[in-house]
Amino acid sequence: MGEESIFSELFLERLNYCIYVILLLIGLWAMLAKKNLIKKLIGMSIFQTAIILFYVSIAVKQEATIPIYLPEHDPHGSHGQPSGDESGSQTAGHAHGPLALETEEIKGYANPLPHVLMLTAIVVGVATLGLALALTQRIFQGYGTIEEDELLQKLDRADQRASLSPTTQKKRKGNSRTKATPSVIAKKGGGAKTSLAKNKKTSKNQAKGSIAKSTTGKRQSKAKE
Amino acid sequence: MKILSLIPIIAIGGLLLWAAQDFPKWGDVESPASKSPVSSHFIGKTGVDTEVPNMVTAVLADYRGFDTMFETVVVFIAGMAVLAILKGSTRGNSRRKDHEVEAEPDLIVTNTVRLIVPVIQIFAFYVLAHGHVSPGGGFQGGVLMGASFILIALSWDLEKAVSRFSIERCMIVAALGIVIYGGIGLLSMMLGGEFLDYAELERVLPVSREMARYHAMLGVEIGVGFTVTAIMFALYANLSSEGSLKQGL
Amino acid sequence: MIGLEIFNTFILLLLVVAAVASLWVRDLLVSAVVFGVYSFLMCLLWAEMGAVDVAFTEATVGAGISTVVLVATIFHLRRKSND
Amino acid sequence: MTDHSMICLLAAAVENGEVGFLPLKIIGFASGVVGLIFFLGTAVGMVRFPDFYTRMHAAGKGDTLSTMLMLGGFGLVTMEDFSVGSWLLLIKILAVILFIYLTTPTSSHALMRAAFEDDEMPMTEDDLKKSKRKGKRKK
Numbered sequence: 001m002g003e004e005s006i007f008s009e010l011f012l013e014r015l016n017y018c019i020y021v022i023l024l025l026i027g028l029w030a031m032l033a034k035k036n037l038i039k040k041l042i043g044m045s046i047f048q049t050a051i052i053l054f055y056v057s058i059a060v061k062q063e064a065t066i067p068i069y070l071p072e073h074d075p076h077g078s079h080g081q082p083s084g085d086e087s088g089s090q091t092a093g094h095a096h097g098p099l100a101l102e103t104e105e106i107k108g109y110a111n112p113l114p115h116v117l118m119l120t121a122i123v124v125g126v127a128t129l130g131l132a133l134a135l136t137q138r139i140f141q142g143y144g145t146i147e148e149d150e151l152l153q154k155l156d157r158a159d160q161r162a163s164l165s166p167t168t169q170k171k172r173k174g175n176s177r178t179k180a181t182p183s184v185i186a187k188k189g190g191g192a193k194t195s196l197a198k199n200k201k202t203s204k205n206q207a208k209g210s211i212a213k214s215t216t217g218k219r220q221s222k223a224k225e
Numbered sequence: 226m227k228i229l230s231l232i233p234i235i236a237i238g239g240l241l242l243w244a245a246q247d248f249p250k251w252g253d254v255e256s257p258a259s260k261s262p263v264s265s266h267f268i269g270k271t272g273v274d275t276e277v278p279n280m281v282t283a284v285l286a287d288y289r290g291f292d293t294m295f296e297t298v299v300v301f302i303a304g305m306a307v308l309a310i311l312k313g314s315t316r317g318n319s320r321r322k323d324h325e326v327e328a329e330p331d332l333i334v335t336n337t338v339r340l341i342v343p344v345i346q347i348f349a350f351y352v353l354a355h356g357h358v359s360p361g362g363g364f365q366g367g368v369l370m371g372a373s374f375i376l377i378a379l380s381w382d383l384e385k386a387v388s389r390f391s392i393e394r395c396m397i398v399a400a401l402g403i404v405i406y407g408g409i410g411l412l413s414m415m416l417g418g419e420f421l422d423y424a425e426l427e428r429v430l431p432v433s434r435e436m437a438r439y440h441a442m443l444g445v446e447i448g449v450g451f452t453v454t455a456i457m458f459a460l461y462a463n464l465s466s467e468g469s470l471k472q473g474l
Numbered sequence: 475m476i477g478l479e480i481f482n483t484f485i486l487l488l489l490v491v492a493a494v495a496s497l498w499v500r501d502l503l504v505s506a507v508v509f510g511v512y513s514f515l516m517c518l519l520w521a522e523m524g525a526v527d528v529a530f531t532e533a534t535v536g537a538g539i540s541t542v543v544l545v546a547t548i549f550h551l552r553r554k555s556n557d
Numbered sequence: 558m559t560d561h562s563m564i565c566l567l568a569a570a571v572e573n574g575e576v577g578f579l580p581l582k583i584i585g586f587a588s589g590v591v592g593l594i595f596f597l598g599t600a601v602g603m604v605r606f607p608d609f610y611t612r613m614h615a616a617g618k619g620d621t622l623s624t625m626l627m628l629g630g631f632g633l634v635t636m637e638d639f640s641v642g643s644w645l646l647l648i649k650i651l652a653v654i655l656f657i658y659l660t661t662p663t664s665s666h667a668l669m670r671a672a673f674e675d676d677e678m679p680m681t682e683d684d685l686k687k688s689k690r691k692g693k694r695k696k
Contacts (some may be wrong), residue, residue, distance in 0.1 A: 015487050018484040023493055025238045030497050032230040035367065036555035042509050045540070046493050049516050051330070056525045061259055062252035066524045068359070068517060069278040101269040107254050111264045111522040112280040116289060119281065120296040122531050123364050126540045127303035130460040134307040134546040137467055140551050147556050160380040205379055331670055341656070360526040368534040375542060394614040400504040457539055465546035 304456035311468030367453025402451030585633030592626030617665030
C-alpha cells in the first residue's frame, strides 16, 4: 500500500514535476560533463526550459481556461450583452462598467502571474544564448577549437611558453597576464587553422573518391556498425 | 569526469524528487500559488483597473512595468555586447571551411519570400496591437518582425537585408524603444503620478483613467517591439557573419 | 479530461527523449535541429496547459530565433563534436 | 466527463437538430482522417526511402497535402452556423492553408537545391542493389 501510494503520488498525479526534475538534471549533467561548448549551451537552454515548465505547471488549474476574459467577463464585451444570471440580479450597474470577479469566477482562470514571469524569462534567455554563442565564436577564432579539454591543453601550453620567455615574466609580476594572452592566442589560432584546413582537404578528397556511394548510405552503414 | 559529475547530479535529483512529493497535485485549484492574494487580485481586478481582457498583457505591461522595462534593457545590453564582442574580430579571410556552397539566390525561394515578407510584417503588427485581447504583445510581435528581416537575409544574402535595415539603424531603433518605454513612464511622473503610473495620462489623453492605462500599455508594447525587433536582427546578422556583416550564412 | 492527461503524459515523455537525443548526437547541426523539436514540444505542452502567451513566445523565440542563431553559429564552427 | 470522440459529436449534432450541418461535419472528419493517412505515408516514406531526394519527395508532397486536408477538415467541422464568427474562423484557416501551400513546397525545394549544390548524388539502381546485398549480409 505504502509503495503503491508513493508511486501513484509521484508518477500519476505529479508526473510534470518528475519530468521537470529529470529535464533539469539532463541540463545540469550536460553543463557539467559535456566537453563541447555548444552542447553545454544546449544543456543550459534545457535547464532553463525545465524551470519554465515548473513555473507554468504551478499555474495550471483544473477546469480553468486561459487567462483571457471570457465574453461575459470581458470589460468591453459586457456592455451590450445581457449579463449572466447572478451578476445581473446583484447589481444593475454591471452593464455600465466591469466588476471585480467573485472568488468562484477567479477559480475559472489560470494563474497569470507565472506566465508573465516566464514570458520575459524566455526572451532574456534567447538574448543570453546569443551572447554566449558570440563568445563561443570568439573562442573558436582564437583557439581553433570548442572542445573543453583541447582548450585547456592549449592554455597550458600558452602558459608554459609565457613563463619561459623572460620579458613576459617581468610583466607578469605586474598586472599584465591578460596582456600576454592575446599574442599567444593569435599564434595558436593561426597554427590551428592551418592544420584544420589540411584535415578538411584530406577528408574532402576521400569523400570525392567514393562519391558514387551516397552519404546517407554511408551514414546508415556507420550506424549499423 | 563523467562518472564524477554523476554523483552531485544523482544527489540533487534525489533531493528534488523527494521534495516533489510535497508539491501540489496536478491542476490543484487550492495550490498556494493559485490561492495567493496577488494572483487573485490580478485575475479579479484587471478588468476593473485597466479594461484589458488579456490578463497576461496587463500584468506584464502595467502591474509589473518595471520588470518588463529592465528586461527590455537586458535584451538591449545583450545585443550591444554581441556587437562589441564580434565587431572587427575576423582576422584575414576566416571563411568557413566546413561548408563551401557558392550559390546565387534561388529564384523560387526569393519570389516566395517576396510574397510572404509583407504578410509576416503585417501579422507582426497585428500581434503587437492585438495583444490586449488575444495572445501576443510586444515581445512576440517584435520577434516576428525581426524574423521577417532574417528571412530576407537567409533567402538573398546578408548584405541585402543590411542594406534595408543597417546595424547602425538597428541600434538606434533599439534605443528608441527603451526611450519610448521610459518616456511614457517619465510622462506619467511629470503629470503627478509615480514612474510608470499610466493612469495619470488621462490628463493628456481624452479618455477615462482605465482607458488611459489601456492605451499607455499599447505604447509601452510598441517600445518593447522596437527593441526586440532590432536586437533579434542584429543578433542574427552578427552571429551569421562573425561580425563582418558581409555574405552571411 | 482523461484524453488530455494521456496527451500530456505522451508529450512529457517525448520531451525527455528529445532532450536526451539533442545531447546524444555527435553532429552539432542535428543537435540544434533536435533542440528546435524540443522547443516545439514544449510550446505544445504549454498551450495545452493554458499558458497561451508563453506558448506563443516559445514558438517564435525558442523554436524560431534560437534555432536559427544556433545554426548560424555552428556554420562558422566545426560541425563535429567529440562527445 | 464529456466524451469528445467523433461519433459522439456527430450524435450530439443530430440530437440538437443541426442536421443541416451534418454533411459538412462528415466531410470535415473524413478529410481529417484522409489527411492523417497521408501523414502516416509521409512518415513511413521518410524512414523507408533510401536516399535524400526520395525522402524529400515524400516529405514535401505528403506534408503539404496532409496538413491542408487536416486544416480544411477542421475548418468545416467548426462551422456550426453562418454567423460572422465562424466565417471569420474559416477565413483564417483558409489563409493558413494558403501560406502552407506557398511555403512548404518552397522549403522542400530549397532543401533539395542545397543538397544538389553540396554534390549529394541521387541513388542509382546499382547502389540500391548493393545496399540490399549489404543489408542481407549484415542480417
